[in-house]
Amino acid sequence: MRIVLILEYDGSRYCGWQSQPEGCSIQDTLETALSEIAKEEIHVITAGRTDTGVHALYQVVHFDTSVQRPISAWVRGVNALLPNDIAILWAAETSDEFHARYNALERHYLYLLLNQPTRPGIHHSKVGWYHQPLELEKMQVAGSFLIGEHDFSSFRAAECQAKSPIRTITRLSITRHGNLLIFELRANAFLHHMVRNIIGCLVYIGKGKYSPEWMCELLKSCNRTYAAPTFSSAGLYLTGIRYDRRWYMPELAEAPIIPGISLSN
Missing domain, CATH: 3.30.70.660 (Pseudouridine synthase I, catalytic domain, C-terminal subdomain)
Structure with missing residues (x-):
């Protein structure tokens, strides 16, 4: 089964997206929480790696798992295990043909x-x-x-x-x-x-x-x-990450909120 997630994070205290031996990355933190929910080791593929200190409002990842879980487990369940500066916004089961990185337009x-x-x-x-x-x-x-x-x-x-x-x-x-x-x-x-x-x-x-x-x-x-x-x-x-409409990815807000300033497109 292939699951796709959309997440947001504050990258201030992380050493970027990509997994590191020290376990200090967004990927390391996310995979630890997902593995706990799945009760098996989970590895994610991302649409784009972000550097140390870079933030994301719409990051997309997918992963494969052999277990059946309600979609709520991949959102609320994982969020309960994540630190406050990383949050899953949306999850869905998707086709095995979907690839977070290679299908991104x-x-x-x-x-x-x-x-x-x-x-x-x-x-x-x-x-x-x-x-x-x-x-x-x-x-x-x-x-x-x-x-x-x-x-x-x-x-x-x-x-x-x-x-x-x-x-x-x-x-x-x-x-x-x-x-x-x-x-x-x-x-x-x-x-x-x-x-x-x-x-x-x-x-x-x-x-x-x-x-x-x-x-x-x-x-x-x-x-x-x-x-x-x-x-x-x-x-x-x-x-934001844009995909072909056949993947049914939702559109979410694309502007960070700064007090007193509207950055809407």
Whole structure:
């Protein structure tokens, strides 16, 4: 039997999604709870691995099990065993043909960047921060150069395991809500650290270090050493995974809640 889950988590105190020998990951924590409910060892496959400190509002996983349990056991039962910063939102039995990773058509991310002179307090692990003024229009122009299919080698981490650096960005929007900049990115898939490296380069352009056209030069260079440092993970959220309608995956909210600010699409 194959079960599909949608979950959300606060990644602040975890060493990312992927299982680690120390057992400090989201995957380790989830598999421990699932195995307790199933009374057998459970291994999950995810739609996308998130880095240390990255949050998720809509993460998708699937797993196979030989046991019969009511769907409520995979939601309320597992949630009772999970820490408060990880929660199962939805579960269903699915076809053995469904694959959380390989059937995903598009991944959606949001990056929240607080742009003010002083660092955040309450939201220190929920938003990125940059102290100098950033010019929104220049970042918007630079971001437009990344839309479409490109070789994103200049924005991939050295340890990236993807076979190809070719990715297709379908949306890259930047808006300002007071002192909060909101970056929305959608692509068929992302390379390791790709979103955070793009944010770092956009910040360089926003503060005036480079012109928007520098983004085109980075793309053409296919050289990571020319780009900005990887930006903080604190403001990054996995907000959606899109599948073909035949898999009947529900649509859930795609915006983190920040007091006093509505981020609805």
